[in-house]
Amino acid sequence: MTAPEDTVISARDVSKSFPLEKGFLPTVRRRLTGRPLRTVSAVDSVSFDIARGETVGIVGESGCGKTTLARILTGISQLNGGSLTYDGMPFDEYMKDPARALKVQMIFQDPQSSLNGRMTVLDIVGEAPVFHGLVPRSQKEAYVREYLEKVGLSPDFIHRYPHQFSGGQRQRVGIARALAVKPDVLVCDESVAALDVSVQAQIINLLMDIRRTLGLTMLFISHDLGVIRHLCDRVIVMYLGRIVEIAPTEALFANPLHPYTKMLLDGMPRITTQRREFMSIRGEIPSPINPPRGCHFNPRCPYSTKQCLDARPPLDTAEKSRRVACINWRDAAEAAGQA
Amino acid sequence: MSDRPADTPLLEVDRLNTWFHTRAGIVKSVRDVSFTVGRGEVVGIVGESGSGKSVTGLSILGLIDAPGRVESGAIRFEGRDLTKLTEAKLRAYRGARIAMIFQNPMMTLNPVLRIGDQIAEALTEHQQLSKSELRARCIAALEAVGIPSPEERLKAYPHEFSGGMRQRIVIAIALVTRPDLIIADEPTTALDVTIQAQIIHQTRKLIDETGTGLIWISHDLATLSELADRIVVMYAGSVVETGTTAEIIGNPRHPYTRQLLESVPSRNRPGKPLRQIPGIMPSLISLGDGCPFASRCDRRIEGCTSPIPAAKLTDTRTVSCINMPEPQEAFA
Numbered sequence: 001m002t003a004p005e006d007t008v009i010s011a012r013d014v015s016k017s018f019p020l021e022k023g024f025l026p027t028v029r030r031r032l033t034g035r036p037l038r039t040v041s042a043v044d045s046v047s048f049d050i051a052r053g054e055t056v057g058i059v060g061e062s063g064c065g066k067t068t069l070a071r072i073l074t075g076i077s078q079l080n081g082g083s084l085t086y087d088g089m090p091f092d093e094y095m096k097d098p099a100r101a102l103k104v105q106m107i108f109q110d111p112q113s114s115l116n117g118r119m120t121v122l123d124i125v126g127e128a129p130v131f132h133g134l135v136p137r138s139q140k141e142a143y144v145r146e147y148l149e150k151v152g153l154s155p156d157f158i159h160r161y162p163h164q165f166s167g168g169q170r171q172r173v174g175i176a177r178a179l180a181v182k183p184d185v186l187v188c189d190e191s192v193a194a195l196d197v198s199v200q201a202q203i204i205n206l207l208m209d210i211r212r213t214l215g216l217t218m219l220f221i222s223h224d225l226g227v228i229r230h231l232c233d234r235v236i237v238m239y240l241g242r243i244v245e246i247a248p249t250e251a252l253f254a255n256p257l258h259p260y261t262k263m264l265l266d267g268m269p270r271i272t273t274q275r276r277e278f279m280s281i282r283g284e285i286p287s288p289i290n291p292p293r294g295c296h297f298n299p300r301c302p303y304s305t306k307q308c309l310d311a312r313p314p315l316d317t318a319e320k321s322r323r324v325a326c327i328n329w330r331d332a333a334e335a336a337g338q339a
Numbered sequence: 340m341s342d343r344p345a346d347t348p349l350l351e352v353d354r355l356n357t358w359f360h361t362r363a364g365i366v367k368s369v370r371d372v373s374f375t376v377g378r379g380e381v382v383g384i385v386g387e388s389g390s391g392k393s394v395t396g397l398s399i400l401g402l403i404d405a406p407g408r409v410e411s412g413a414i415r416f417e418g419r420d421l422t423k424l425t426e427a428k429l430r431a432y433r434g435a436r437i438a439m440i441f442q443n444p445m446m447t448l449n450p451v452l453r454i455g456d457q458i459a460e461a462l463t464e465h466q467q468l469s470k471s472e473l474r475a476r477c478i479a480a481l482e483a484v485g486i487p488s489p490e491e492r493l494k495a496y497p498h499e500f501s502g503g504m505r506q507r508i509v510i511a512i513a514l515v516t517r518p519d520l521i522i523a524d525e526p527t528t529a530l531d532v533t534i535q536a537q538i539i540h541q542t543r544k545l546i547d548e549t550g551t552g553l554i555w556i557s558h559d560l561a562t563l564s565e566l567a568d569r570i571v572v573m574y575a576g577s578v579v580e581t582g583t584t585a586e587i588i589g590n591p592r593h594p595y596t597r598q599l600l601e602s603v604p605s606r607n608r609p610g611k612p613l614r615q616i617p618g619i620m621p622s623l624i625s626l627g628d629g630c631p632f633a634s635r636c637d638r639r640i641e642g643c644t645s646p647i648p649a650a651k652l653t654d655t656r657t658v659s660c661i662n663m664p665e666p667q668e669a670f671a
Contacts, residue, residue: 061531062502166619167388196387196558201602201613208612223532226561230604230613249609267536269561271603273589284501284534 008087008185008217009050009073015081016043016068020289040289042068044241045082047315055211055218057232057249059225059264063288064238066221070189073219074106086185102132105178109190111170115162115177121148122158125176134181147176152206168199172206179210186211187219192227204231225268229253237261240288240296243315247322257324259301259332295326303332347418348375349552350399350520355412357391357398364624368394368407370576370631373649376520379550381543383567383584385560389620391576392556396522399554400439401429416520435465438513442525444505447512448497454508455493461512480515481508485541503534510538514545520552527562539566560603564588569655572596575620575631578649582656590666592658595632630659638662 017039026037043065050056058066071077072084075095084091086104095101108114115124126144129135135143145155151172162170171191178186188207192200204227211218222228228235228249235252237245237260245258256262283300286292295313298304307327315325326332357369369391376382386392397403399414401421414421416437421429433439441447449457458477462468468476474493481489484507497505506526513521523542527535543566546553557563563570563584570587572580572595580593591597600606601614618635629644630636636643640662649657 061533168619197560197599198387198602198616199619201604201615204604205612205615208610225532226604230607230609263533267532269532269535269559269565271561271564271588271600271605273564273585284503285531 006052007049008052010085010088011049011073011082012047012084013045013082014043014047014069014072014079014084015041015045016065016072016077016079017041017081038289041241041291042288043072043079046238046241046243047082048236048243048246050217050219052217053215054234055220055232057228057235058219058221058238059223059228059235060238061223061264061285063240063285065241066238067189069238070106070187070219070221074104074187075101076106098132102128102181103184104187105181105183105185106187106189107171107174107178107191109193111167111174112162114174115170117162120159120161121173121176124162124173125180128177129180132181144176144180147180150179150210151176152202166199168195168202171195171199171203175203175206175210179214183216185217185219187221189221190223191220193222193224200227207231225253225265237264240286240291242296242312243325244297245322245324245326246315247324251319251322255333257318257322257329257333258297258326259303259329260297262332263300303328303335349378349380349417350376350554351413351415352395352399353413353415355395355398355414356410357394357403357407358410359407361406361624366623367576367626368623369398370626371412372573372576372578373412374571374578374581376552376554378519378552379546380569381546381553381555381567383563383570384554384556384573385558385563385570386573387558387620389575389623390573392558392573393524395573396439396524396554396556399522400433400437401426402439431465434461434518435516436518437520437522438516438518440506440509440513440521440523440526442528444502444509445497447509448505450497453494453496454500458493458508458512458515461515465516476515480511483514483541483545484508484511485537486511503530503538506530506538507541510542510545514549514551517549518551520554522554522556524556525558526555528557528559535562542566560588560600561605572599575626576623577631578657578659579630579632580656580658580660582653582658586653586656592652592656592663592666593632593660594636594638594664597664630661638664 020038020040030037058069060066068077072079086094122141122144125147126140129143130137130140144158148155148157153169153172165173192203195203220231232249235247235249236243237258239260245261256265292299294309294311298308305328313325313327315323318324318329353373355369355372359366359368372395384392384395398409403409409422455477458480459473462473462476477493478489481492486492486504486507500508527538555563555566567584569583571578572587574595580587580596587596591600598616602616604613607613616635621631621634627644628646630647633639633643642661647659647661649659651657
């Protein structure tokens with residue numbers, strides 16, 4: 001798989017595992033017995049490309065590795081397997097230059113804990129641009145006012161502290177902070193999950209607005225399929241650290257190919273005037289510490305066969321611009337069509 | 340069981356006011372809230388943060404602590420006003436007749452007790468049962484909520500379960516005393532989509548089997564539309580609209596309900612700007628007597644700042660608006 005011309009981010013077999021045991025005794029035991037230390041694989045060999053100006057959604061349930069992946073892509077966590085390139089440059093090299101590192105910004109889920117409560121908005125938003133020489137200190141205040149206006153906050157709020165804002169306003173401050181260093185790539189990790197419906201609509205509109213005016217590439221991580229469908233061009237579906245399906249948004253929602261994607265879409269509550277008979281869904285998400293053999297989804301999958309236990313299914317091209325990691329996706333699609 | 344006439348609803352909340360007396364002023368969290376719940380009926384209360392939906396739920400069970408207090412109004416359970424009962428008398432209702440399920444199961448479960456003992460405790464508090472009978476009831480309760488191998492799991496501690504399993508145990512505890520009414524406050528909000536679908540499926544089944552009344556408090560209109568028979572829409576402490584699910588979702592008449600529905604992403608064309616409600620929720624301290632939504636409403640007229648009576652449109656439906664939009668075609 002070679003990355004096309006306009007690729008911004010290219011991930012190949014990116015993996016991240018965390019140690020479950022560390023310290024003196026486990027190390028001694030490993031030396032004596034040769035048994036490796038136990039680890040949990042949060043992101044397990046995932047590959048994808050993201051094109052310039054594209055908005056890609058990453059969707060999945062708790063423990064699927066979507067947040068870990070976001071942290072790797074923004075350089076907060078180090079990957080420990082595979083390779084990642086930005087603009088064709090290895091990630092480490094790309095991040096060495098602070099001016100380039102600034103081009104990737106993240107908006108967090110909880111603005112309460114990602115904004116420093118002892119700093120005013122002036123410093124929260126203005127500190128990084130001044131430090132990195134994007135704007136002289138003398139013009140900091142005017143610069144911050146401009147960005148507050150951009151995100152729909154009154155410039156008069158400039159001397160306020162985070163606790164003086166409502167949840168939606170705080171999220172706007174977080175967005176202003178990310179935009180103030182003029183990023184190319186914006187990674188949003190559950191950025192609207194904690195907000196009320198009416199506030200959520202305001203923030204989604206704001207994100208769509210700035211994406212259009214600034215031509216940003218966006219990665220939107222969420223468990224909310226409705227939000228993903230609204231915002232994204234393409235969707236990556238993850239399950240227990242692996243990608244199970246990548247597809248253009250409309251195609252995915254019209255015709256999910258992977259049995260897990262189907263289950264996820266079926267479980268999604270819809271606004272209806274009729275009471276729905278909920279399908280009973282099999283099983284729970286297994287523990288990532290001890291994932292099932294072969295395809296991670298096989299214990300819950302209605303279409304699983306013996307072969308599913310043998311090996312990890314490769315992420316194969318299914319249709320034009322769609323890829324799915326399931327050896328039985330054709331049978332599954334057929335069965336669903338008959339049902 | 341009861342000698343009341345058959346048309347007495349299971350629960351009747353009548354012009355309930357719950358206020359919090361803080362140093363900054365009186366926070367009127369619940370203002371003149373009225374609704375009813377029948378046997379075997381699922382009533383959804385929907386609203387955003389600060390709408391008073393949780394405080395309404397807590398008020399029913401008398402769980403409001405100082406500086407909060409039920410100022411006025413009645414909460415009639417099978418015709419008896421719970422607000423007039425002493426704490427000791429109310430205890431006989433809590434858990435036995437009316438059970439509560441909270442958002443975070445770890446708030447309900449004791450981390451150092453085996454779950455079997457916790458289920459048994461709910462039973463022995465209100466009934467006298469033999470040991471074997473007690474055990475059988477506990478196992479049946481776990482079975483009913485879909486916990487595999489319940490006999491062995493009785494000995495497990497809460498931390499040995501996943502989040503979804505813990506919430507099932509809480510539901511099992513709520514159901515084990517066969518209460519007449521369950522109040523569930525955001526019970527699936529912290530859970531994943533597939534687990535949420537499982538829990539709703541099971542709850543609905545149990546309600547249909549047992550004829551228990553259920554109040555399901557949520558901020559999520561989609562979940563409620565799939566589960567509830569009737570919906571109560573709250574905004575800034577007041578009920579703005581009540582009706583059957585079909586009425587509320589298919590044809591919202593209060594401007595707030597309508598705009599709330601329109602701002603949900605799945606109701607909009609993908610990629611197009613979402614319909615948004617301008618402004619933010621007003622402070623509950625400085626709220627006047629008029630419509631709480633008036634400051635954000637695009638249909639505001641002069642009379643909106645005076646108290647708004649709830650207009651009864653049909654037997655099942657009330658709307659608190661003096662300038663309501665025309666009925667619309669069901670757009671689902």
